[in-house]
Amino acid sequence: MRSGITHRWLRGSLFLTVLLVLLVESMFVYNFGRSYYNSVQQTMMRRFSSINGQLKMYTGDTAQKTAANRSVALRRMVEQFADKDKYEFMLLDGYGGVIASSSGTGADGIVVQDDFNKAQDAPDGVGVAIYRTASGETVMAVCSLVPYAAEDVAAMRLVTSLTLVQAQLKSVFIVSLIVVAAILGFTVASGLYFVRGIVVPLGQVERIAASIARGELDVRLPVTGDERDEVDRLRGTINQMAEGLEETEKMKNEFISSVSHELRTPLTSIRGWVETLRTLDDPTDENYRKGLEIINNETARLYNMVEELLDFSRLQNGRLKMECRPLDLVAELTDAVLFCEARIQREGLLLAYAEPEEMIPVYADPDRLRQVFINILDNAIKYSAPGGRITVKIWQGEYKAFIEIIDQGRGIPPEDLENVKTKFYKGSNSVRGSGIGLALVDSIMTALDGTMDLKSTLGRGTVVTLGLPIYKR
Structure with a gap:
């Protein structure tokens, strides 16, 4: 019984609880990571918006002069970029090649074309790519097409490392795993305690019921008298059943003894008179007629008693129509x-x-x-x-x-x-x-x-x- 109930609990309640907790954990980690990545992306997008706002103010005598001024301004922004420790700021030509970089290099090994390609296909002219560099570092690159003519500068790119973000996500993931483990541990402990609180009393009830089935009708289960406890009420019901069976068994034995006595009395009378009638040859003898009358009465009494027993049996079994x-x-x-x-x-x-x-x-x-x-x-x-x-x-x-x-x-x-x-x-x-x-x-x-x-x-x-x-x- 213990194995059966425990296995059903493991297959049912605990299995569903584990699935639900793991699903919530997965959704939490996924959404938390997305929120971090989105936060980094939004920060770089705000920088692009600020740069675009500055470019809008540049003018010249001619369109060519204006484009030249914007190109110069962008190169100056790259040279004077203040957050070089956080970002790599690049200017790209129409083919995605690097024209200028805040690090002063061609940014070899950290550049891919994915963000530039996505920016060209996107309605808002923005492309985002997350990838690993040649050194194995995970970075995020956000490319934004320049909305104004700036000679050979077609796009801007910001690249930032995700090492700190991933470290933070890892810490959050570890903490969430600890919380999940604690929840599952509490669920298992409380479930086992609950299952044990049912299985142990049911095992006791099973043993007592088996004893009653073997005919040991004097056995009883301990009862606390708590009406709110279903198991305790079950014990009380089992005890009442045992008492009823014991009383029925007692009455049955008394009934058998009583019926045996009731049957023996007329049978003894019939047997005695049969023996007496064997010795009488005269049918006109008073004792002969008396004996036949007594035998007839006692036989009728036996017949009525047997019919009563049969009728009661048929009625109890539903066979008496x-x-x-x-x-x-x-x-x-x-x-x-x-x-x-x-x-x-x-x-x-x-x-x-x-x-x-x-x-x-x-x-x-x-x-x-x-x-x-x-x-x-x-x-x-x-x-x-x-x-x-x-x-x-x-x-x-x-x-x-x-x-x-x-x-x-x-x-x-x-x-x-x-x-x-x-x-x-x-x-x-x-x-x-x-x-x-x-x-x-x-x-x-x-x-x-x-x-x-x-x-x-x-x-x-x-x-x-x-x-x-x-x-x-």
Whole structure:
């Protein structure tokens, strides 16, 4: 993980940062050098402008005399040139040859024709050339055509050394490289610190998640409680997941133990009576008929339990399809109550149910709806003592129909009330059963766009309220 995130950071963020910094560095060095060269060029151009201004004032009796005076003036300027330590001032003929030079020589080895050629082609009559002399020195030559007739003088040239300029540029370049190195160093250090701050906690999360995947559900990650820290919130989420899995695993084991016990009881009864019936040859014997009845009841109980488990499994996996259609909720509830009425009487309980005269239309699966009613009524019977009352109510609201099933049984402890709809959960006050009845009911009601609410008082009974949308054509 460390290698992967670090490599992605190197290939992505750091690579782009390096490119951006190098681009800015290149632009800075280029523009800085251009500004220095332009400054030198502008200085020489100002000298040419001053000389041209002086030449304009020279006059004579004739045009030839005027040109001669300008030529003499230019030669005098060359001889009296004050900045010989900075510039080489030259006068050129029409072919670019040197007529006069401020150094008194022909300037051999430092002269090329590039600036003169460019000046002849340029609209403003100015040409610039940067080149190396025979001695290896870099110079800048600026040539300007003389705008007035001056006999054989056709152009002026100023040549200056760029050694100091290049030294200055080199210093600036070194300083800028140091700044770039510092920026990149800070970027790398801060990036590695940031990456390490993510990679190390993620590595810890990965190890703990691997432990959880191996079934070690008691492991936990350290949490600081900082809600602003995404990694810390991730640790908290992993811990919650581990706690949920641990609780689910515990409930699953309890469920397996409970179901095994629930299955063993009827199987033991069936096996015992089968052994008893083997010894009886008379079908008219009272024990023979009693044994068959018990075997039939226990088999039906086993069948219902297995069907409940299969239905819940199909519903959780999305394989249980609802065959919904418009139906009368009152009729479906009445059928379920009549189905359980005989058992309610056998258990010594009282049933209070007044069937409404008007139908209540809903859109639901009748088989699953009947399963919901019978499951809740079965719980009311199991958890009620003889002499208790089971009350069933149904009414229609503006948008929903409501069914209320009330018992006077032992009730549900407050600590179990919020978990009784959880799969595999069996409360401390529970009796026989698989532990998924209410979870199945809740799943069916959710699939039907309905609701199931529970209210219970320990020792006084439980109220289950079901809600279904009213069907409108």
